[in-house]
Amino acid sequence: MTEDLVASTEQKMLALGQQAREAARRMAQASAQAKNSALSAAATALRDHRARIITANDEDMTRAVEKGLSGPLRDRLLLDDNRVAAMAKGLEEIAALPDPIGQELARWQRPNGLDIARVRVPLGVIGVIYESRPNVTADAGGLCLKAGNAAILRGGSESWQSSRAILLSLQQGLAAAGLPEAAIQMVPTSDRAAVGIMLRMTEHIDVIVPRGGRSLIERVIAESRIPLFQHLEGICHTYVDGAADLAMARRIVLNAKMRRTGICGATETLLVDRKVAASHLPVLVTDLLEAGCEVRGDASSQAVDSRVLPASEADWRTEYLDAVIAVKVVEGVEAAIAHIERYGSHHTEAIITEDPVAATAFFAGVDSAIVLQNASTQFADGGEFGMGAEIGISTGKLHARGPVGVEQLTSFKYLVRGSGQIRP
Amino acid sequence: MTEDLVASTEQKMLALGQQAREAARRMAQASAQAKNSALSAAATALRDHRARIITANDEDMTRAVEKGLSGPLRDRLLLDDNRVAAMAKGLEEIAALPDPIGQELARWQRPNGLDIARVRVPLGVIGVIYESRPNVTADAGGLCLKAGNAAILRGGSESWQSSRAILLSLQQGLAAAGLPEAAIQMVPTSDRAAVGIMLRMTEHIDVIVPRGGRSLIERVIAESRIPLFQHLEGICHTYVDGAADLAMARRIVLNAKMRRTGICGATETLLVDRKVAASHLPVLVTDLLEAGCEVRGDASSQAVDSRVLPASEADWRTEYLDAVIAVKVVEGVEAAIAHIERYGSHHTEAIITEDPVAATAFFAGVDSAIVLQNASTQFADGGEFGMGAEIGISTGKLHARGPVGVEQLTSFKYLVRGSGQIRP
Numbered sequence: 090m091t092e093d094l095v096a097s098t099e100q101k102m103l104a105l106g107q108q109a110r111e112a113a114r115r116m117a118q119a120s121a122q123a124k125n126s127a128l129s130a131a132a133t134a135l136r137d138h139r140a141r142i143i144t145a146n147d148e149d150m151t152r153a154v155e156k157g158l159s160g161p162l163r164d165r166l167l168l169d170d171n172r173v174a175a176m177a178k179g180l181e182e183i184a185a186l187p188d189p190i191g192q193e194l195a196r197w198q199r200p201n202g203l204d205i206a207r208v209r210v211p212l213g214v215i216g217v218i219y220e221s222r223p224n225v226t227a228d229a230g231g232l233c234l235k236a237g238n239a240a241i242l243r244g245g246s247e248s249w250q251s252s253r254a255i256l257l258s259l260q261q262g263l264a265a266a267g268l269p270e271a272a273i274q275m276v277p278t279s280d281r282a283a284v285g286i287m288l289r290m291t292e293h294i295d296v297i298v299p300r301g302g303r304s305l306i307e308r309v310i311a312e313s314r315i316p317l318f319q320h321l322e323g324i325c326h327t328y329v330d331g332a333a334d335l336a337m338a339r340r341i342v343l344n345a346k347m348r349r350t351g352i353c354g355a356t357e358t359l360l361v362d363r364k365v366a367a368s369h370l371p372v373l374v375t376d377l378l379e380a381g382c383e384v385r386g387d388a389s390s391q392a393v394d395s396r397v398l399p400a401s402e403a404d405w406r407t408e409y410l411d412a413v414i415a416v417k418v419v420e421g422v423e424a425a426i427a428h429i430e431r432y433g434s435h436h437t438e439a440i441i442t443e444d445p446v447a448a449t450a451f452f453a454g455v456d457s458a459i460v461l462q463n464a465s466t467q468f469a470d471g472g473e474f475g476m477g478a479e480i481g482i483s484t485g486k487l488h489a490r491g492p493v494g495v496e497q498l499t500s501f502k503y504l505v506r507g508s509g510q511i512r513p
Numbered sequence: 514m515t516e517d518l519v520a521s522t523e524q525k526m527l528a529l530g531q532q533a534r535e536a537a538r539r540m541a542q543a544s545a546q547a548k549n550s551a552l553s554a555a556a557t558a559l560r561d562h563r564a565r566i567i568t569a570n571d572e573d574m575t576r577a578v579e580k581g582l583s584g585p586l587r588d589r590l591l592l593d594d595n596r597v598a599a600m601a602k603g604l605e606e607i608a609a610l611p612d613p614i615g616q617e618l619a620r621w622q623r624p625n626g627l628d629i630a631r632v633r634v635p636l637g638v639i640g641v642i643y644e645s646r647p648n649v650t651a652d653a654g655g656l657c658l659k660a661g662n663a664a665i666l667r668g669g670s671e672s673w674q675s676s677r678a679i680l681l682s683l684q685q686g687l688a689a690a691g692l693p694e695a696a697i698q699m700v701p702t703s704d705r706a707a708v709g710i711m712l713r714m715t716e717h718i719d720v721i722v723p724r725g726g727r728s729l730i731e732r733v734i735a736e737s738r739i740p741l742f743q744h745l746e747g748i749c750h751t752y753v754d755g756a757a758d759l760a761m762a763r764r765i766v767l768n769a770k771m772r773r774t775g776i777c778g779a780t781e782t783l784l785v786d787r788k789v790a791a792s793h794l795p796v797l798v799t800d801l802l803e804a805g806c807e808v809r810g811d812a813s814s815q816a817v818d819s820r821v822l823p824a825s826e827a828d829w830r831t832e833y834l835d836a837v838i839a840v841k842v843v844e845g846v847e848a849a850i851a852h853i854e855r856y857g858s859h860h861t862e863a864i865i866t867e868d869p870v871a872a873t874a875f876f877a878g879v880d881s882a883i884v885l886q887n888a889s890t891q892f893a894d895g896g897e898f899g900m901g902a903e904i905g906i907s908t909g910k911l912h913a914r915g916p917v918g919v920e921q922l923t924s925f926k927y928l929v930r931g932s933g934q935i936r937p
Contacts, residue, residue, distance in 0.1 A: 212910055430538070
C-alpha cells in the first residue's frame with residue numbers, strides 16, 4: 090500500500106472516531122425508551138431487509154468458495170432466513186433487558202452532610218474487532234447501543250457485504266428513534282492497516298473487544314494501545330475430586346467436553362483425584378471414548394484403556410476446541426489447583442465433589458473468572474448467567490471479568506450533592 | 514548504559530516480577546487478621562526505626578541540595594518525626610478499614626438451580642511509579658497489602674534512600690504476620706531503564722498507578738503496555754449558575770481555588786452565568802484578587818476590574834496548580850457544560866445553583882469522574898469520600914474512576930454452586 094493510501098485510511102479512521110465520540114455524547118443522554126425503540130426498529134428492519142441481507146451474504150459466500158475457505162468457516166459466515174430471524178430476535182431480547190444507565194450503584198452521606206451517589210453511565214466508544222460471523226454486527230452493535238455507547242465495528246473481510254447490509258438495518262433503527270446513526274459505524278475499509286490504526290486511537294475509543302481466533306487476539310494484544318476485554322483462550326478444567334458422585338461426574342464431564350467442543354467454556358483437561366482413579370477414571374474415560382472423543386492421558390490414564398494416547402507437556406497447555414481431551418491423575422484438590430494455576434488460562438474451571446471443604450479450597454485457590462462446583466464448564470456464558478446477551482468473555486481482572494454483558498459495557502460517575510460545604 | 518547493564522536490569526526486573534506474582538498468590542489467601550497485623554507491625558516498625566529513616570532521608574536531602582532541587586520539591590522529599598508518625602498512623606487507619614476480600618458483591622439463583630455469586634478478590638500485582646514523596650512508599654504499599662495484592666514500587670531517585678528505609682519496616686511487618694516479604698518490593702535500581710522495562714511487564718503486573726507530575730504521567734501513558742489508573746491533570750471547573758446563592762458561591766469559589774492550590778481537585782477555571790455576571794462576578798473576582806489570586810479573564814471578566822489580566826485560549830486548557838484562575842462568562846448551564854467538555858480533563862466539576870433543573874442538567878451533561886452541586890471541588894479525595902486512604906484519582910472510565918481506594922484495587926470472580934447441572 091502506498092503512503093498516500095495509508096494517510097487516507099488514517100484520515101477516514103480519524104473522522105470515524107470523531108463521529109463516534111460525538112455520537113457517544115448524544116447516546117449518553119438518550120432515554121431508555123429511545124434506545125429500546127431503536128433496537129425494535131432495527132429488528133424490524135432486519136426482517137424487512139432479509140432478502141437484501143441474504144443476497145449480500147451470497148456475494149460473501151461466493152468469494153469464500155473462491156478463496157477456498159474451510160467448511161466450518163463457511164458455516165460461520167452463512168446467513169439464512171433462520172439466522173436473520175435469530176439476529177432480529179436477539180435485538181428484541183436486548184431491548185427487553187433493564188436499562189443500566191442512570192442506575193444508582195451506591196449512595197451514602199458524609200458527616201459533613203455531603204450526599205454521594207455512584208451512578209452508572211456509558212463507557213463511551215467501544216471498538217469491536219471480529220472475524221467471519223456477520224451476526225456479531227447485530228449482537229455487538231445492539232449491546233453497545235443498549236448501554237448508551239457508540240460502537241466502531243470492524244468485521245472480517247470475508248463477511249464484509251453481509252455486515253454492511255446488517256449495519257444499514259441498525260442505522261435505520263437508530264434514525265427511526267431519533268438517535269445518531271454514527272452510534273454504530275463500521276470501519277470503512279477492509280484493509281488490514283485500518284485495524285492497526287484503530288488499535289492506536291486512544292482518543293476516540295475507550296475499550297476494544299476482539300472476537301475471534303487466537304491469531305486475531307494475539308495481534309490485538311500485541312498492537313493495542315487501548316484497554317481490551319478479551320480472553321486469549323479457554324483452557325478449562327474439570328476436576329473430579331475424591332468425594333465426587335460418580336453418576337454426576339459422568340454426566341458433567343461428558344457435557345463439559347462434548348456438548349459443543351468449539352466454545353471457549355468447553356473442558357479441555359480432565360483432572361481426577363488419585364483416590365478415585367480406580368473407581369471413577371475407567372468409567373469416565375470409556376464414556377469419552379465411546380462419545381467419539383480422543384483421549385490423551387498421563388501414565389495412569391493410559392493404563393485404563395489401550396485407546397488412550399500419551400499426553401505430552403504441550404497437551405496441558407492446549408485449547409483443542411475439538412473432540413479431544415487431556416486427562417491426568419492428581420493427588421487431591423491442592424494438586425489440581427496447582428496444575429490449573431500452572432497450565433490454565435484463568436477462564437472457567439469446575440470441581441465435582443460432595444465435600445464442602447474441597448469445594449471451598451477450590452473456590453479460594455483457583456484464580457479464574459468462573460469457578461463452578463458440580464456443574465458443567467459449558468455454563469460459562471452471559472445468557473446462562475442471566476445477563477442477557479454477551480459480547481464475549483473476559484479473563485482480564487480489570488473492569489469486566491467473565492461474561493461481558495450490557496452492565497460490563499458501562500462505567501460510573503460520582504454525583505455529590507451539597508449545601509454549601511467547603512473543605513476545611 | 515551498556516547492553517550488559519540493560520540485560521542485567523531486565524533480569525532483575527523479571528525476577529522481581531516472578532516473586533511478586535508468587536507473593537500475590539499467597540496474599541490472595543491471607544486472612545484479614547494476618548493483613549491487619551502486618552499493617553500494625555509495619556506501623557510499629559516505622560516508629561521504632563524513625564531515627565534510621567530520618568538519617569536515610571538526610572542523605573537524600575543532601576543530594577537534593579547538591580543537585581539544586583527547588584524548595585517545593587525538597588519539601589516533598591523531607592521526612593521529620595511528624596511525617597514518619599503520620600505514615601505509621603496512615604497504616605493503622607488502613608488496618609482499621611473493612612477487609613474488601615471475600616465480600617459477596619452479588620448473588621442470585623438461576624431457574625435451573627445454579628447459585629451464582631460475584632465475590633471480591635485481589636487484583637494481583639500493582640505497580641506504583643512515583644516521584645519525590647517517600648511517604649507514597651508506605652501509603653501505596655499499605656493499600657495494596659490491605660487489598661491482598663503484591664506491590665512493585667518504583668520511587669524517584671531523589672527519595673531512594675528514604676523509600677528503602679521505609680520499605681524495610683513494611684517488609685518487617687509482613688514477616689511478623691507470616692506473610693511474604695515480596696508482597697511489597699521496590700525496583701532494585703534507580704536507573705530510568707527500569708521504568709521502561711516495568712511498563713512492559715504485562716505478565717507480571719496487572720495495573721500501573723503513576724503518581725507525579727505531568728512529564729512522568731505522559732511518559733507512562735506513552736510507554737505502558739499495562740493498564741493504568743491515572744489522571745494526567747485536573748482542570749477542574751466551578752460554574753456559578755444564574756440561580757446561585759451569592760454568599761454560598763463566594764465561600765465555595767474561594768475554597769475551591771485557594772484552600773490548597775497544588776492539589777488536583779483545585780478549581781482552575783471559574784465559569785459564571787451571564788444572568789448573574791453583573792451581581793456576582795465583581796464580588797467573586799474581588800474576593801479572589803484580595804486573596805492573592807491572579808485572575809485571567811475573558812472580555813466580560815476584564816471589564817470588572819482593571820487587575821484582571823486577559824485570558825488566552827491556552828488558559829482554558831491550563832492546570833495552574835497555583836494561585837491563578839481563569840474566568841469566563843457563559844450563557845447558562847448548557848454553555849458551561851460545552852466549555853467543560855471542550856477544555857476539561859474529566860476530573861471534577863462543580864455547579865453552584867439553587868435550581869434543581871440546572872443541577873440535573875449539569876449532572877447529566879458533564880462527563881467527569883466527580884460532579885458536585887453546591888460544594889467545593891477540593892472534596893475530590895478518597896478520604897473525603899469516606900473510602901479511607903486513596904492511592905490516587907483516576908479520570909479513566911475503566912474499572913476505577915474517581916478516588917482509587919482499597920476497593921478499587923480489587924477484582925472479582927464468579928463462584929457457581931450446582932447440584933449436577935449440565936447445559937442443555
